[in-house]
Amino acid sequence: MVAQLKAPGMIRGAWMFLVGIVFAFLLTWVIRAATGHATFHHYISGDAITTVALIAAPLFFLVGLGGFDYWFYWASGRKTRPEDHSGHGAYTWRDYFRINTDHKVIGIQYTVNSFIFLLIGGLLAMLMRAQLAQPGSHFVSANTFNGLFSVHASLLIFLFIIPVFAGLGNYVIPLMIGAPDMAFPRLNALSFWLLPVAGIMMLGSFLAPGGAFADGWTAYTPLSDTAPVGQVFFSVAVQFAGASSIMTALNFLVTIITMRAPGMSFFRLPLLVWANFATSLLVVIATPFIAASQFFILLDRGLGFNFFNAAKGGDVLMYQHVFWFYSHPAVYIMILPGFGIISEVIAVKARKPIFGYRMMAFSLLAIVGLGFTVWAHHMFTSGMAAWIRIPMAITTAIIAVPTGIKVFSWLATLYRGVLRLDTPMLFALGFITTFTLGGISGIMLAMIPFDIHVSATYFIVAHIHYVLFGGSLMTIFAGVYYWFPKMTGRMYDERLGKWHFWSTFVFMNATFGPMHVIGLQGMPRRVATYASEFAGMNLFISIASFFLGASTLIFVYNMITSWRGGPRTVANPWRGMTLEWQVSSPPPVFNFDRVPTVVGGPYEYGVPGAVHGIFAPPPVPATVGADSGAATPHGP
Amino acid sequence: MSRRRSVTITILLALAAVGIGIWLSYEIRWFPVAASKQAVNTDRLYHVLVIASIPIFVLVLSTILYNVWQFRMRPGEELKDGAPIHGNTRLEVFWTAIPTVLLLGLVGYSFVVLRDNEKKPANEIKIGVTGQQFVWTYQYPRALTGGAPLNSYELYIPRNESVQFQIHSRDVIHAFWVPAFRLQEDAVPGITTNWRVTATRLGTYPVICNLLCGAGHSLMRSAVHVVTQARFQEWLKSQQSTTAGAP
Numbered sequence: 001m002v003a004q005l006k007a008p009g010m011i012r013g014a015w016m017f018l019v020g021i022v023f024a025f026l027l028t029w030v031i032r033a034a035t036g037h038a039t040f041h042h043y044i045s046g047d048a049i050t051t052v053a054l055i056a057a058p059l060f061f062l063v064g065l066g067g068f069d070y071w072f073y074w075a076s077g078r079k080t081r082p083e084d085h086s087g088h089g090a091y092t093w094r095d096y097f098r099i100n101t102d103h104k105v106i107g108i109q110y111t112v113n114s115f116i117f118l119l120i121g122g123l124l125a126m127l128m129r130a131q132l133a134q135p136g137s138h139f140v141s142a143n144t145f146n147g148l149f150s151v152h153a154s155l156l157i158f159l160f161i162i163p164v165f166a167g168l169g170n171y172v173i174p175l176m177i178g179a180p181d182m183a184f185p186r187l188n189a190l191s192f193w194l195l196p197v198a199g200i201m202m203l204g205s206f207l208a209p210g211g212a213f214a215d216g217w218t219a220y221t222p223l224s225d226t227a228p229v230g231q232v233f234f235s236v237a238v239q240f241a242g243a244s245s246i247m248t249a250l251n252f253l254v255t256i257i258t259m260r261a262p263g264m265s266f267f268r269l270p271l272l273v274w275a276n277f278a279t280s281l282l283v284v285i286a287t288p289f290i291a292a293s294q295f296f297i298l299l300d301r302g303l304g305f306n307f308f309n310a311a312k313g314g315d316v317l318m319y320q321h322v323f324w325f326y327s328h329p330a331v332y333i334m335i336l337p338g339f340g341i342i343s344e345v346i347a348v349k350a351r352k353p354i355f356g357y358r359m360m361a362f363s364l365l366a367i368v369g370l371g372f373t374v375w376a377h378h379m380f381t382s383g384m385a386a387w388i389r390i391p392m393a394i395t396t397a398i399i400a401v402p403t404g405i406k407v408f409s410w411l412a413t414l415y416r417g418v419l420r421l422d423t424p425m426l427f428a429l430g431f432i433t434t435f436t437l438g439g440i441s442g443i444m445l446a447m448i449p450f451d452i453h454v455s456a457t458y459f460i461v462a463h464i465h466y467v468l469f470g471g472s473l474m475t476i477f478a479g480v481y482y483w484f485p486k487m488t489g490r491m492y493d494e495r496l497g498k499w500h501f502w503s504t505f506v507f508m509n510a511t512f513g514p515m516h517v518i519g520l521q522g523m524p525r526r527v528a529t530y531a532s533e534f535a536g537m538n539l540f541i542s543i544a545s546f547f548l549g550a551s552t553l554i555f556v557y558n559m560i561t562s563w564r565g566g567p568r569t570v571a572n573p574w575r576g577m578t579l580e581w582q583v584s585s586p587p588p589v590f591n592f593d594r595v596p597t598v599v600g601g602p603y604e605y606g607v608p609g610a611v612h613g614i615f616a617p618p619p620v621p622a623t624v625g626a627d628s629g630a631a632t633p634h635g636p
Numbered sequence: 637m638s639r640r641r642s643v644t645i646t647i648l649l650a651l652a653a654v655g656i657g658i659w660l661s662y663e664i665r666w667f668p669v670a671a672s673k674q675a676v677n678t679d680r681l682y683h684v685l686v687i688a689s690i691p692i693f694v695l696v697l698s699t700i701l702y703n704v705w706q707f708r709m710r711p712g713e714e715l716k717d718g719a720p721i722h723g724n725t726r727l728e729v730f731w732t733a734i735p736t737v738l739l740l741g742l743v744g745y746s747f748v749v750l751r752d753n754e755k756k757p758a759n760e761i762k763i764g765v766t767g768q769q770f771v772w773t774y775q776y777p778r779a780l781t782g783g784a785p786l787n788s789y790e791l792y793i794p795r796n797e798s799v800q801f802q803i804h805s806r807d808v809i810h811a812f813w814v815p816a817f818r819l820q821e822d823a824v825p826g827i828t829t830n831w832r833v834t835a836t837r838l839g840t841y842p843v844i845c846n847l848l849c850g851a852g853h854s855l856m857r858s859a860v861h862v863v864t865q866a867r868f869q870e871w872l873k874s875q876q877s878t879t880a881g882a883p
């Protein structure tokens with residue numbers, strides 16, 4: 001019992017969490033008392049304690065869990081303990097609830113955690129649509145409604161889309177490049193545990209006095225400066241989620257740059273690896289800016305700074321520039337890995353090389369570069385200097401070119417292929433359809449006079465959901481179905497998968513399609529009620545959304561029952577050529593018994609005798625390609 | 637069925653879809669009534685965008701459907717691979733260059749509309765707009781009223797005259813939006829923002845706060861009355877004589 005209290009794990013994490021709260025209380029009390037009554041009326045302040053506790057208590061929890069153990073031990077100067085890999089790999093379910101250094105375990109932790117938050121965020125949307133089913137409804141109060149859409153967006157962005165891609169990438173990337181794990185396994189383990197912290201914090205804001213943060217996920221000042229303490233839950237949670245994201249991106253970059261198997265040049269990388277490489281560049285450069293924007297808010301609120309106090313010389317618009325400088329690249333962070341997944345799925349399911357591989361790689365990098373030049377298209381009506389709108393509109397329109405290159409290349413990949421129309425492929429094809437629609441509405445939004453009318457209306461909500469739901473989420477489903485057999489060693493139910501796809505596709509369009517029209521007609525977003533002329537459309541949208549929510553349950557049921565008792569599958573059920581399919585399903589604990597040698601591209605379908613990676617000793621030049629390592633499953 | 641035949645059928649169906657789409661785009665009432673000069677320009681821009689978008693979407697969807705129709709895996713093809721086509725430089729240049737030209741053309745046209753909508757005309761009146769949680773008030777300066785400046789809950793503007801709204805906020809960010817005019821701009825504490833409109837149609841149109849400003853955001857609405865020049869002057873005078881006019 002005492003051992004459990006002292007050993008790294010949940011129990012030690014729990015009591016250290018309580019210590020963190022006490023620490024926050026004492027720290028604020030001491031500092032306020034030392035400053036004196038001239039500045040502070042009361043030394044004990046609920047808001048101050050809450051702010052410090054939100055930062056300190058989770059950190060104490062993570063220390064208790066063991067996330068920092070190795071570094072603290074090393075920093076204390078004691079003799080190095082040899083690594084025994086006891087923290088590596090999963091042999092029981094308990095291994096998923098501790099600090100674990102195996103990228104495959106971490107990948108599953110990320111993915112499962114993310115889907116839990118998908119369901120919660122989706123539930124919040126159902127509550128919103130219940131309120132909006134009729135005008136003048138009192139299903140929830142106006143303030144609660146504002147909290148619902150704020151937490152909905154924050155959870156789905158920071159706790160679902162961004163981390164689920166990190167999770168799938170975490171699982172697949174080392175396997176695809178022939179590496180035994182990520183470059184920094186301990187950092188990887190820590191990066192996961194920051195996420196449940198952030199998610200629980202965002203949800204916890206519903207219990208704060210004054211209610212959940214209710215200023216949108218965008219938290220514009222000065223509204224967020226003067227909002228109740230629930231706002232601080234968002235500002236701090238974003239720091240934890242942002243730190244997780246940056247750590248993972250750093251890990252991906254170093255792993256991809258330094259740990260590729262012999263023969264794997266950059267232009268022999270699978271496009272999923274390219275996509276995560278590009279995304280990681282975006283993350284490390286852009287994420288500090290959202291951290292900064294929230295620090296401004298915390299300083300204004302907590303220490304009486306005047307960043308956004310116009311009366312004291314503050315600049316209200318500065319918040320928006322800093323915020324959007326991250327949040328625009330964030331949308332590319334939320335789609336680029338999805339582009340990588342689609343490339344993998346289409347190549348394998350069409351049995352063809354990806355058309356225009358090099359341009360596919362370069363277009364990812366073009367999106368990274370251009371993605372930093374468009375942020376003020378979120379601010380066309382913000383009152384910023386009028387001239388900024390002009391270059392931003394041009395760059396916004398231009399970024400459609402590399403995106404278009406990708407869509408056209410996927411279409412060309414289908415031509416003269418042998419198309420296996422199973423669940424991952426259906427999601428890939430559905431994605432191309434709905435993402436194109438979202439991209440088209442995006443191009444319309446680049447046109448300033450049009451954007452001036454539809455800014456902050458349901459047209460924007462429609463655009464967002466076509467690219468995030470019809471875009472990112474479709475790619476996530478495609479990826480999860482595609483790699484499910486690799487991760488679990490079992491096959492999902494294909495019939496349920498098809499039901500899931502068709503119901504999602506139909507109800508997604510039914511829910512978000514009409515939103516374009518009501519936006520044009522004059523319905524603003526972020527409203528708990530609306531003009532009666534929009535009643536019919538809103539009722540239709542709400543009903544469609546309930547069916548859409550229900551269709552997700554088909555997926556959840558399929559995943560759980562298939563994981564627990566689905567038919568066992570072979571190592572390479574899709575006959576893929578990339579390296580992850582050349583080991584068992586699930587892979588051995590350190591991935592490869594022997595480091596593979598890469599001798600060709602990853603998508604050489606249709607080329608007789610083509611090989612991507614071989615597991616024999618490196619060939620002498622005369623016999624290159626003789627070994628058929630691609631088709632035969634290797635590993636235990 | 638030969639490749640040529642299947643392609644022809646697909647192209648014909650796609651052209652039909654484009655035709656139906658363009659026809660529908662004229663039939664659907666996309667917007668509220670166009671009550672300003674700017675609205676007419678913006679609506680035209682939107683319609684051009686829709687007409688440009690329909691062929692693009694039809695192209696993508698028909699390509700997917702054609703490939704699925706022609707190349708889906710038939711029984712017995714489970715182990716078959718597709719043709720090893722790696723790329724086609726000419727095609728890739730084409731689908732890079734054409735969209736670039738198209739996009740720059742659309743952006744250029746949008747800049748023309750923007751300039752036309754925002755061009756300052758010779759004669760213009762200025763009206764102040766102040767947003768606060770959760771109500772709009774309007775300020776008519778001395779130059780308009782001919783007497784004391786007027787502060788009112790009601791917005792009256794004359795038809796066929798350019799009006800520039802000088803927009804302020806007393807507390808948090810709001811947005812002053814008139815859908816019928818197709819114009820909005822944020823009301824930002826600490827600075828004055830503005831937009832100008834030439835209203836062309838008599839009537840009363842909703843004024844909507846279009847940026848989340850707190851719990852009362854959904855209800856922060858007002859109305860703009862577009863009236864004749866004569867009625868405008870008459871209204872201003874009537875407000876002057878009402879001592880309880882200032883909120």
